[in-house]
Amino acid sequence: MKNKELKSGIGLVTGAASGLGFELALLLAKDGYDLILVDVNAEKLQEAKCEIAALYPSEIQIIHKDLSEQNVAEEIFHDIQGKQVDVLINNAGFGIFGSFNDTDWERDLAMLNLHVITTTHLTKLILKGMVARGSGKILNMSSLAAFQPGPLMSLYYASKAYILSFSEAIANELKGSGVTVTALCPGQTKTCFQEVVSNGAKHTENRIKFNISDAKKVAEYGYEAMRKGKVVAIPGNFNKFLSKLPRFVPRRTATAIIRKIQEKNRDL
Numbered sequence: 625m626k627n628k629e630l631k632s633g634i635g636l637v638t639g640a641a642s643g644l645g646f647e648l649a650l651l652l653a654k655d656g657y658d659l660i661l662v663d664v665n666a667e668k669l670q671e672a673k674c675e676i677a678a679l680y681p682s683e684i685q686i687i688h689k690d691l692s693e694q695n696v697a698e699e700i701f702h703d704i705q706g707k708q709v710d711v712l713i714n715n716a717g718f719g720i721f722g723s724f725n726d727t728d729w730e731r732d733l734a735m736l737n738l739h740v741i742t743t744t745h746l747t748k749l750i751l752k753g754m755v756a757r758g759s760g761k762i763l764n765m766s767s768l769a770a771f772q773p774g775p776l777m778s779l780y781y782a783s784k785a786y787i788l789s790f791s792e793a794i795a796n797e798l799k800g801s802g803v804t805v806t807a808l809c810p811g812q813t814k815t816c817f818q819e820v821v822s823n824g825a826k827h828t829e830n831r832i833k834f835n836i837s838d839a840k841k842v843a844e845y846g847y848e849a850m851r852k853g854k855v856v857a858i859p860g861n862f863n864k865f866l867s868k869l870p871r872f873v874p875r876r877t878a879t880a881i882i883r884k885i886q887e888k889n890r891d892l
Contacts, residue, residue: 639716641668647843697745739783804853
């Protein structure tokens with residue numbers, strides 16, 4: 625069965641108050657979708673709703689939730705009962721910088737809950753309706769980090785690798801169902817992500833300055849890939865090259881390279 629084009633319906637976006645989530649929500653609204661926007665920042669979420677509403681006639685529901693908490697996917701699903709979600713964008717995420725031995729476990733757990741548990745559970749809850757209807761699109765936010773181990777951001781890299789693997793696997797399972805799954809794997813992007821990369825209680829900017837992409841352009845690339853039903857979307861030729869590098873050098877070498885980049889970032 626050919627992938628269906630996007631059509632008017634309802635799009636649910638997590639981490640929608642700013643950055644890539646906000647840009648993706650704008651693209652959905654531009655295409656005539658009504659929106660369900662979820663974020664932990666209530667003030668910015670309301671601002672995002674007002675900004676989108678000023679541009680497009682979409683009906684917009686906002687849900688203020690901490691997506692790193694347990695069972696939050698069920699709470700969101702309960703809040704939208706009766707609404708048919710046609711597009712699900714699992715965008716919310718954050719990073720933790722530092723040696724695994726030194727980072728705060730509560731913060732580690734929150735990130736794993738967000739990237740792994742909430743993403744997986746919300747996908748499962750909404751996917752059932754999509755399959756029953758024979759149509760739907762899912763975009764999961766992975767990362768260029770998914771393609772190699774990442775010393776000093778070990779859990780972030782590992783959790784993004786999970787999202788990539790999970791997305792590729794269920795995309796294969798769903799062939800012929802009318803539902804597609806896309807993993808978007810951007811590199812460094814200008815968003816508030818850099819402001820919340822944390823080492824335990826200490827928050828610091830992620831200061832790698834090279835190869836930084838514009839959030840709007842990355843969102844447009846990912847949205848078009850989702851629209852076409854592409855399974856893995858890596859914006860930028862240099863990022864595509866970097867994603868393939870671990871195939872041509874030993875993993876030990878690739879890991880050592882990432883360690884040096886992270887150490888340089890820490891020392892800036």
